[in-house]
Amino acid sequence: MNARALRALVRKDLLVELRGREVVPSMAVFVGAAFVLFRFGLGGTDLAGGTRAATGMLWVAIVFTALVGLSRAFAHEREGRTWDGLLAAPVDRALFWAARACSTFLFLVAVQAVALPAFWLFFLQEHAGPSYPVLVAAVLLADVGIACLGSLLAGLASSVRAREVLLPALYLPFSIPLVLTAVRVTTDTIPPQTSGFDTLGRLGFLALYDTVFALLGWALFEYVVED
């Protein structure tokens, strides 16, 4: 019953996106433009700080891109006034959060399927970069955390005035531990300073982050949509 409702809700989000194409294309353009900006910000031809700095920038871009997407989460429910219909459905309200987290995760993965090759093209072609399996694992784990927490915060911000500026302020403090760890786990695999030693532990931290905010999101979302 719950799995069916969840599937239906995620399908609804994906259909809305497929028909309107509002979120994913904007995120993709945003992240591409951000990479160009970072490339020039790091000095253009000779990459200041090397791929180490670029990888740090990648994580900043990932967080900001997610914020661009999250700012439209629940926008249809608000603007199309579909909340009342959804809330009338006889399902656990945490499912709305779970569905939003799933669709946000899928949007992030879709954008990163374009963004990571672009990152390679812009920054890693002529220099040694981070280990790709570690980078992909870290990105996927980070996406889960961003989607879980971001969906809850987007729910909080969606019915508040000045929601567009509020969501980044609410989200960014929470992104610091994530970015801090993700940057270290990926830059530590860049030669010649590969350590590999703490990689698993740090990926484990990202998984812990996901678990904590998945549990909190599940437990707290019903208070966000109570009225």
Add this chain to the structure above:
Amino acid sequence: MAHIARLDRATAATVVAATLMASAVALIFFYVPSDADQGYSQRIFYFHVPIALTTYTLFAWGALNAARYLWTGREELDLKSYVPMHLGVIFGSLTLVTGSIWAHISWGTWWDWGSRELNTFLIIFLFYCAYFMLRFSVEPGARRSRYSAVYALLGVGLIPLSVLAVRIAQDALHPIVFRSNGVNMDGSMFFTFCVALAAMLSLAVSMYLVEMRGKRVDERLAQLRRLAREAA
């Protein structure tokens, strides 16, 4: 009668706080010996660490009341959650300022990006600020109370994760060279530290009681205004 009892409690807490604070200042400047390594300036430790611990306590208090609010829905718990968070911002700012002064004296820089404590605290401080932005973006009422409580409880996840993240992010590159001053304290130092901590905590309690009283008077006044308007 209830008002008089409350007024007395706040006054009593203030007297206790003032006495303890005066004793703590006297102990810090005239009693406790200077630290062997860092000399006289290490005395800021007796302010900085108790203030930081008070900030954590205030946050835990606010989060606990937030959880109780969501659980029971009792209105007064919202205020009891908000006021500690508000005081937490004040004590948090003081922690950052005293930490920064201490960093300047010991390490010659106003901010050390390698210091675990300072960086963890910075994340928590940003979180506190965001709590306020959220609270003041929502109209007063049940929704504001709920949203504030939800965000406060998210902080319960954030704080341990920040402590952990700052720790594991630094292990490889930045060996921890700064020893913790709390470990090897002799008796007089530990005594002074305890008095200073008690002074900060009682200061927080008295500020809490005073602010709660102010907020309750505000509420009562708003009620009276509403009644007067309805009567007119």
